[in-house]
Amino acid sequence: MKIAVTAQGPDMDSPVDPRFGRARYFLLIDTETGQFTAHDNAQNLNAMQGAGIQAAQKVVQLGAEAVLTGHVGPKAFATLQAGKVAVYPGATGTVRESLEWMQSGRLQPATKPNVEGHWA
DSSP, X not given: OEXXXXXXXXXXXXXXXXXXXXXXXXXXXXXXXXXXXXXEOHHHHTOSSOHXXXXXXXXXXXXOSEEEOSBOOHHHHHHHHHTTOEEEOOOOSBHHHHHHHHHTTSSOOOSSOSSOTTOO
C-alpha cells in the first residue's frame, strides 16, 4: 500500500505537518517494501488559494491509497475522496510514529473533513 504523510522534513523521523494543503513535504511510503520518497510541496506553502485542492491532486497523482495528516479541509477532502484516497486525520508525532499508529488501528479513516476551509 502506498501512503502519503504530510511532513515538516524529508525523512521518516520528521514531524508530521498538521496542515494538509500547506504541508512542507509529502512522504510517499510503500508499506510493502518500506521504501519512501519525499515530495516537496513548496508551491502551495504561500498559495493565495487552492492549496488544498492542488496538494490533493498531487497526492492522487503520486498514486497514494491513503494520506495521514493533522487536518484536512473540505475541498481537499473532496478531491482526495474523488481520487479514492482514504484520509486519516489526527496524525501527530513523527512520520514513522504516525504510520505505526495507522497500521495498528490507532488512526481511523475520516468520513468528513476535520477543519473548515482556509485553516492555517
